[in-house]
Amino acid sequence: MEKNNDFVKQITKKSENLSKWYIDVIKKAKLADYSPMKGMMVIRPYGYEIWELIKGNLDRMFKETGHRNAYFPLFIPESLLKKEAEHVKGFAPEVAWVTIGGNEVLKEKLAIRPTSEAIICSMYSKWIKSWRDLPLLINQWANIVRWEKVTKPFLRTTEFLWQEGHTVHSSYEEAEEETLKILDIYKTFAEKYLAIPVIPGLKSENEKFAGALKTYCIEALMPDGKALQMGTSHNLAQNFSKAFNIRFENKKQKIEYAWQTSWGVTTRLIGALIMAHGDDSGLILPPEISPFQTVIIPIAKGNRKQDILSEAKKIYDKLKKNKIRSFLDDRDSYTPGWKFSEWELKGVPVRIEIGPKDVEKKQLVLVNRINRKKIFVKQDNLLITLKKLLKEIQIDLFKRAKDFRENNTNSVEGFDELTETIETKRGFIKTGWCGSNKCEIQVKEKVSATIRVIINEKNSNSKKCAVCGKKAKHTVLFAKSY
Amino acid sequence: MEKNNDFVKQITKKSENLSKWYIDVIKKAKLADYSPMKGMMVIRPYGYEIWELIKGNLDRMFKETGHRNAYFPLFIPESLLKKEAEHVKGFAPEVAWVTIGGNEVLKEKLAIRPTSEAIICSMYSKWIKSWRDLPLLINQWANIVRWEKVTKPFLRTTEFLWQEGHTVHSSYEEAEEETLKILDIYKTFAEKYLAIPVIPGLKSENEKFAGALKTYCIEALMPDGKALQMGTSHNLAQNFSKAFNIRFENKKQKIEYAWQTSWGVTTRLIGALIMAHGDDSGLILPPEISPFQTVIIPIAKGNRKQDILSEAKKIYDKLKKNKIRSFLDDRDSYTPGWKFSEWELKGVPVRIEIGPKDVEKKQLVLVNRINRKKIFVKQDNLLITLKKLLKEIQIDLFKRAKDFRENNTNSVEGFDELTETIETKRGFIKTGWCGSNKCEIQVKEKVSATIRVIINEKNSNSKKCAVCGKKAKHTVLFAKSY
Numbered sequence: 011m012e013k014n015n016d017f018v019k020q021i022t023k024k025s026e027n028l029s030k031w032y033i034d035v036i037k038k039a040k041l042a043d044y045s046p047m048k049g050m051m052v053i054r055p056y057g058y059e060i061w062e063l064i065k066g067n068l069d070r071m072f073k074e075t076g077h078r079n080a081y082f083p084l085f086i087p088e089s090l091l092k093k094e095a096e097h098v099k100g101f102a103p104e105v106a107w108v109t110i111g112g113n114e115v116l117k118e119k120l121a122i123r124p125t126s127e128a129i130i131c132s133m134y135s136k137w138i139k140s141w142r143d144l145p146l147l148i149n150q151w152a153n154i155v156r157w158e159k160v161t162k163p164f165l166r167t168t169e170f171l172w173q174e175g176h177t178v179h180s181s182y183e184e185a186e187e188e189t190l191k192i193l194d195i196y197k198t199f200a201e202k203y204l205a206i207p208v209i210p211g212l213k214s215e216n217e218k219f220a221g222a223l224k225t226y227c228i229e230a231l232m233p234d235g236k237a238l239q240m241g242t243s244h245n246l247a248q249n250f251s252k253a254f255n256i257r258f259e260n261k262k263q264k265i266e267y268a269w270q271t272s273w274g275v276t277t278r279l280i281g282a283l284i285m286a287h288g289d290d291s292g293l294i295l296p297p298e299i300s301p302f303q304t305v306i307i308p309i310a311k312g313n314r315k316q317d318i319l320s321e322a323k324k325i326y327d328k329l330k331k332n333k334i335r336s337f338l339d340d341r342d343s344y345t346p347g348w349k350f351s352e353w354e355l356k357g358v359p360v361r362i363e364i365g366p367k368d369v370e371k372k373q374l375v376l377v378n379r380i381n382r383k384k385i386f387v388k389q390d391n392l393l394i395t396l397k398k399l400l401k402e403i404q405i406d407l408f409k410r411a412k413d414f415r416e417n418n419t420n421s422v423e424g425f426d427e428l429t430e431t432i433e434t435k436r437g438f439i440k441t442g443w444c445g446s447n448k449c450e451i452q453v454k455e456k457v458s459a460t461i462r463v464i465i466n467e468k469n470s471n472s473k474k475c476a477v478c479g480k481k482a483k484h485t486v487l488f489a490k491s492y
Numbered sequence: 493m494e495k496n497n498d499f500v501k502q503i504t505k506k507s508e509n510l511s512k513w514y515i516d517v518i519k520k521a522k523l524a525d526y527s528p529m530k531g532m533m534v535i536r537p538y539g540y541e542i543w544e545l546i547k548g549n550l551d552r553m554f555k556e557t558g559h560r561n562a563y564f565p566l567f568i569p570e571s572l573l574k575k576e577a578e579h580v581k582g583f584a585p586e587v588a589w590v591t592i593g594g595n596e597v598l599k600e601k602l603a604i605r606p607t608s609e610a611i612i613c614s615m616y617s618k619w620i621k622s623w624r625d626l627p628l629l630i631n632q633w634a635n636i637v638r639w640e641k642v643t644k645p646f647l648r649t650t651e652f653l654w655q656e657g658h659t660v661h662s663s664y665e666e667a668e669e670e671t672l673k674i675l676d677i678y679k680t681f682a683e684k685y686l687a688i689p690v691i692p693g694l695k696s697e698n699e700k701f702a703g704a705l706k707t708y709c710i711e712a713l714m715p716d717g718k719a720l721q722m723g724t725s726h727n728l729a730q731n732f733s734k735a736f737n738i739r740f741e742n743k744k745q746k747i748e749y750a751w752q753t754s755w756g757v758t759t760r761l762i763g764a765l766i767m768a769h770g771d772d773s774g775l776i777l778p779p780e781i782s783p784f785q786t787v788i789i790p791i792a793k794g795n796r797k798q799d800i801l802s803e804a805k806k807i808y809d810k811l812k813k814n815k816i817r818s819f820l821d822d823r824d825s826y827t828p829g830w831k832f833s834e835w836e837l838k839g840v841p842v843r844i845e846i847g848p849k850d851v852e853k854k855q856l857v858l859v860n861r862i863n864r865k866k867i868f869v870k871q872d873n874l875l876i877t878l879k880k881l882l883k884e885i886q887i888d889l890f891k892r893a894k895d896f897r898e899n900n901t902n903s904v905e906g907f908d909e910l911t912e913t914i915e916t917k918r919g920f921i922k923t924g925w926c927g928s929n930k931c932e933i934q935v936k937e938k939v940s941a942t943i944r945v946i947i948n949e950k951n952s953n954s955k956k957c958a959v960c961g962k963k964a965k966h967t968v969l970f971a972k973s974y
Contacts, residue, residue, distance in 0.1 A: 046572055046614050047565040047602070055560035055630065062561065078537035079544065083529040084604075084635055084651050085588075090528055103595055106567075108604065110589040112639030120529070122566075122590065122604075132528050142825060148537065153566055153635065157594030169566050343624060 021355070023290045028234045032285060033163070035292050039356045041280070042163045049161040049168035053277070056356065057164075059301035060280050061171065065151065067203055067299075068173065068275070071195050077147040077175060082129050084153075085120040090128045094253040097127060100220020104156040106168075122155040127221065127246075127272060130176045131254035138178060138268060140259045145188070146178040154276075164281030165238075165492055172276035178268045180260060182247065185269035189245040192273045193226045196241040204279065205296040205407040206230050206286045207415055208240055209438075209487065211463035216450055219272075223247035229462045229487070231415045232285045235436025237462045237489035240282055243273035281492075287407050293357025294379050296407050297400040302337040304329065304396065305353045309346045309365035317369050325362065325374070325392065332393060334400075354379060359403045360396065380406055419487075425452075428476045428488065432457045438489050440465075442473030442482025449477035453488060461486045503837070505772045510716045514767060515645070517774055521838045523762070524645045531643040531650035535759070538838065539646075541783035542762050543653065547633065549685055549781075550655065550757070553677050559629040559657060564611050566635075567602040572610045576735040579609060582702020586638040588650075604637040609703065609728075609754060612658045613736035620660060620750060622741045627670070628660040636758070646763030647720075647974055654758035660750045662742060664729065667751035671727040674755045675708045678723040686761065687778040687889040688712050688768045689897055690722055691920075691969065693945035698932055701754075705729035711944045711969070713897045714767045717918025719944045719971035722764055725755035763974075769889050775839025776861050778889050779882040784819040786811065786878065787835045791828045791847035799851050807844065807856070807874065814875055816882075836861060841885045842878065862888055901969075907934075910958045910970065914939045920971050922947075924955030924964025931959035935970060943968045 021038060022030040036042050041057035053061065069079070085108060092098045101124045108120040123129065130148075138146065151173050161167050175192060179185040193210050200208045208228035218225035222244035230238050251257070251267040258268055287294040297303045306329075308322035319340060326338040337358070339349050346363075353361060363375040374392060376385040376399060387395045418437030422428045431439050432453075443449065443461065453476075454460050464484045473482040503520060504512040518524050523539035535543065551561070567590060574580045583606045590602040605611065612630075620628065633655050643649050657674060661667040675692050682690045690710035700707035704726035712720050733739070733749040740750055769776040779785045788811075790804035801822060808820040819840070821831050828845075835843060845857040856874060858867040858881060869877045900919030904910045913921050914935075925931065925943065935958075936942050946966045955964040 043615065043618070045565050045611065046569060047567045047611070050565035050567060052565065052615055053563040055562045058562045059560070061563075078541070080537050080540045081535040081543075081653065083527050083532035083534065084637065085529045085532060087528060105594075106590050106602075107592040108588050109591045110601070112587075112641070113585055119592070120588075129527065129529070133525065133534055136525070155566065159594070171563065 021290070021292060024233070024288055025290060028232075028285065031288070031290075032281075035284060035288060035355070036163050039293055041284070044163075047168075049158055051163045051167050053171075056301060057280060060283065060295070060299060061277060063299045063301065064203070064279055065173075068195075068199055069149075069151075071199065072149050072173075072175070075147075075191065075195070076145075077149045077177075080148050080150055081152070082126050082133065082150060084123055086123055086126075086129045088119050088121060090132055091121050093128060093131075094221050094250055096249070097221035097253075101125065101156075104158070106155045106157055123152070124154060124156045125272075125274075126150065126152070126174055127176065127250055128254075131250045131256060131270075134176075134178055134268075135254050135256045138256055138258050141180050141261050144178055144180045144258060144268070145184065147175075147188075148177065149173055149175045162281075164277055164284070166278075170277045172274050174274040175272060177271045178251075178256065179271070180258065180269065182269050185247070185271050186245055189224070189226060189243045189271045189273070192243045192271070193228065193241075196228050196243065196273075196275060200228055200230070200240055200279075200282075201408060203296065203298045204283050204286070205298070205404055205411060206240070206282055207408065207412040209463055209465065211465045211487075213242075214447075214450055214461045214464065214486075216447055217460060219244045221246065221249050222272075223249060227463060229489075230282055230286070231418060231438055231489070232282070232492070233414065235418055235490070237438065237487075237491040238278075238282050238285075239462070239491065240279060241273070241275040244271060246270040246272060286411050288357065291351070292355030294407065295357040295359060297359045297404050300335070300357065300359055302335050302356075302358050303400055304334060304336045304360045304362050305349075305358045306336060306338045306362045306364065307346055307349050307353070308338075308340055309363060310340075312366060314366045314369060318364060318366065321369050322364050325364070325389075328392070329396075334396065360399055362396075378403060423474065423476060424479075425477050428453065429457045432459045432488065432490065436490060438462070438487045440485060440487055441476040442470065443484050443486045444475035444478055444480045445483040446475075446478070449475055452477050457490075459488045459490045462489045462491060463487050503772070503774060506715070506770055507772060510714075510767065513770070513772075514763075517766060517770060517837070518645050521775055523766070526645075529650075531640055533645045533649050535653075538783060539762060542765065542777070542781060543759060545781045545783065546685070546757075546761055547655070550677075550681055551631075551633075553681065554631050554655075554657070557629075557673065557677070558627075559631045559659075562630050562632055563634070564608050564615065564632060566605055568605055568608075568611045570601050570603060572614055573603050575610060575613075576703050576732055578731070579703035579735075583607065583638075586640070588637045588639055605634070606636060606638045607754075607756075608632065608634070608656055609658065609732055610736075613732045613738060613752075616658075616660055616750075617736050617738045620738055620740050623662050623743050626660055626662045626740060626750070627666065629657075629670075630659065631655055631657045644763075646759055646766070648760075652759045654756050656756040657754060659753045660733075660738065661753070662740065662751065664751050667729070667753050668727050671706070671708060671725045671753045671755070674725045674753070675710065675723075678710050678725065678755075678757060682710055682712065682722055682761075682764075683890060685778065685780045686765050686768070687780070687886055687893060688722070688764055689890065689894040691945055691947060693947045693969075695724075696929075696932055696943045696946065696968075698929055699942060701726045703728060703731050704754075705731065709945060711971075712764055712768070713900060713920055713971070714764070714974070715896065716767075717900055717972070719920065719969075719973040720760075720764050720767075721944070721973065722761060723755070723757040726753060728752040728754060768893050770839065773833070774837030776889065777839040777841060779841045779886050782839065782841055783817060784838075784840050785817045785882055786842045786844050787819045787821055787831075787840045788844045788846065789821050789828055789831050789835070791845060792822075794848060796848045796851060800846060800848065803851050804846050807846070807871075810874070811878075816878065842881055844878075860885060905956065905958060906961075907959050910935065911939045914941045914970065914972065918972060920944070920969045922967060922969055923958040924952065925966050925968045926957035926960055926962045927965040928957075928960070931957055934959050939972075941970045941972045944971045944973060945969050
């Protein structure tokens with residue numbers, strides 16, 4: 011069988027140019043495509059199926075913790091968006107505006123939602139009267155538009171898909187608890203399903219959400235040593251409830267402003283998934299989130315062709331019955347070698363080969379996408395061996411990514427070591443920080459790196475701020491980022 | 493227990509004013525609410541959960557027939573929308589236009605999709621080269637904007653949610669087969685899940701989709717005698733493939749234009765569901781599509797309060813384990829009577845009551861939402877009896893709606909009888925039609941009724957056209973409509 015064919019030849023090597031490899035893989039594996047709408051991509055079925063798996067699993071986790079889905083309007087009248095001052099300042103420059111509807115120029119222009127706090131809070135102020143109405147735990151799956159200058163499929167696009175949770179509580183403590191509960195769901199999901207290790211923590215004032223009191227996030231390290239923010243969870247405190255007049259009668263029969271949170275992850279998660287695990291042959295998808303966990307390729311030739319095909323079909327049916335997502339590639343117009351390359355490119359974690367010898371011996375060959383190791387397995391043992399292999403691959407991918415992150419996290423002291431390490435080694439740079447905006451900005455101006463996350467270790471205040479040398483308040487991770 | 497409380501008192505009687513009852517029920521049952529964006533509604537969790545059940549079931553049916561989901565951009569550049577002449581003529585008056593993005597006036601204005609043929613076809617022309625790429629069977633779940641002058645929650649809103657299938661085939665026959673296959677899925681879904689009987693058939697030229705060769709639809713009759721279009725399936729033939737240059741090399745190595753279909757159902761289905769089955773006490777939801785199939789109401793008082801509550805919890809757990817969607821209403825702040833009314837209003841098909849006597853006798857009381865009939869059942873027999881009751885309710889709702897339709901379908905001959913029947917009786921009016929636009933428009937101008945669907949019975953051409961008296965080509969159903 012040919013090992014290197016057209017498919018793989020046309021892909022830039024990941025080890026040589028991550029950015030070019032990333033685009034090649036997205037196009038060749040048919041995850042997404044550029045559209046005639048500049049900055050907006052088409053998510054093709056194979057990419058969308060990954061999103062469906064992300065969505066399905068997160069949705070279940072949200073529902074298990076008492077959240078319900080709803081749907082709010084796409085358009086936000088300008089006057090509404092302006093109600094919370096910080097919020098509109100942060101988002102106005104990125105808004106797409108509708109000014110004409112039904113052939114008439116509108117009296118008030120309408121923002122396409124860049125996020126839905128404004129429209130949702132306007133409803134909450136109608137719905138919430140009493141502590142009995144709280145907590146209100148609502149999530150929305152929706153499309154979002156932000157006018158971006160530089161775009162990259164999945165990572166930054168003018169339109170993207172996301173979920174946005176918007177909850178209301180009767181105390182600060184309860185809102186904080188919710189913010190952290192969601193952060194934990196995001197971390198669990200990223201690590202257990204996407205097999206991407208993440209670091210949870212607070213954002214600095216510079217990096218927080220426009221209108222939030224506090225923004226928590228999960229941050230991952232990509233193979234080029236740049237950080238990627240994978241999800242955010244905001245404690246909004248009473249900023250929006252005051253702007254939108256969301257008040258309730260508490261148990262002591264006093265009227266007070268409600269406490270809120272909001273939180274979201276986007277189709278950007280697919281970008282993280284692509285970058286984190288792939289190799290020079292293409293994608294590698296963690297079994298938990300792969301549209302197809304196995305692909306069955308019959309090597310059907312000679313006079314046993316029919317036996318082989320019908321055996322392959324039987325295996326497909328068996329896997330389907332056992333809820334293992336599989337694809338039977340019985341196309342006549344492609345050689346097995348072509349198929350091997352195509353499915354490696356598409357990152358299917360396990361390939362099942364069945365040829366004349368295998369039918370004879372009542373065996374199958376399982377091939378691990380990570381290392382191409384072959385396992386010969388008796389047909390009767392397929393399920394057990396396959397399930398074990400899928401679990402192993404899931405764990406190995408996580409472990410690989412975690413090892414990478416650990417090998418690319420450096421502790422430094424002082425401004426020179428900090429900036430030099432960022433310039434020469436990239437990765438996460440752990441250091442002390444005094445807490446001032448000024449110190450953070452100084453680093454950004456010198457080496458374009460920012461504080462990705464405040465991790466606040468126990469001994470944080472025994473350190474010194476890497477920039478000003480004063481006593482540190484926090485331990486933080488600096489990095490260049492997407 | 494109070495039978496009539498605030499809840500029900502505040503609802504207009506369905507029998508007196510369907511239109512007012514409809515709005516009352518939507519607001520009181522918290523299905524949806526008006527938003528600050530004129531013409532756009534908020535779908536609240538209880539309404540959205542119905543949509544999730546609609547979506548889940550239809551999505552499964554689409555996938556079982558080989559369709560895959562994808563996502564295309566929200567914006568369509570004006571030049572693209574204009575490519576198919578009939579299409580733009582039909583949709584341009586309803587478009588919302590984006591003219592400003594990122595603080596700059598755009599060179600070309602962007603339509604918010606009123607439907608996605610244009611943007612999708614522009615991609616298909618890139619993706620399709622050969623018969624090997626066909627059929628291409630793609631569906632999209634998305635939001636749509638059409639600038640409507642008069643709106644009504646779920647039935648007609650400026651923004652709505654829908655699915656739109658867009659498929660490409662290598663022959664006319666195959667496209668026609670797909671169009672009809674989908675029509676059949678829509679019919680099955682409406683009847684089996686929504687318990688709404690529908691009539692499938694062709695639309696007249698006047699009523700067909702802008703750009704289609706043929707539009708098929710399913711039509712239902714609402715309790716006020718008006719027809720509601722519940723879904724459409726279009727054979728686009730080569731109209732779009734010629735406008736967007738979608739060509740493929742066929743098996744004979746000749747280049748030809750591809751054959752296409754498109755089809756969709758919207759959140760309007762929820763409007764149909766509300767109207768079709770409710771009564772003076774509120775909604776009645778078919779078990780297959782009800783967010784909660786049962787509500788458990790402990791009547792917890794006296795010294796057995798704890799026993800009753802813990803028994804109720806056990807029942808809830810048992811139902812959950814058996815995948816019966818249930819809600820345990822153990823709120824302390826409401827009386828059982830209030831809860832009965834609230835859940836009747838919300839249309840939950842079966843109420844399960846458990847009080848002191850029931851705990852003693854190890855029994856439960858099941859109450860049928862349609863007729864309030866009580867069934868006393870031993871705890872051990874709960875599952876069997878409940879499942880049977882849910883099935884019965886599903887069937888009864890369908891039967892009631894079908895009887896209503898049959899009792900409100902009249903066959904007529906001649907213009908006078910046709911127009912008089914429409915004016916006095918409403919409902920579906922079955923008659924002969926010669927096939928001319930002119931005759932159809934004459935009826936519309938006189939009594940605001942249109943041909944809802946061409947049903948083409950075997951003996952159609954033995955009839956006369958109700959308008960001109962010439963030999964009929966078709967049998968059709970006239971009606972006033974939503």
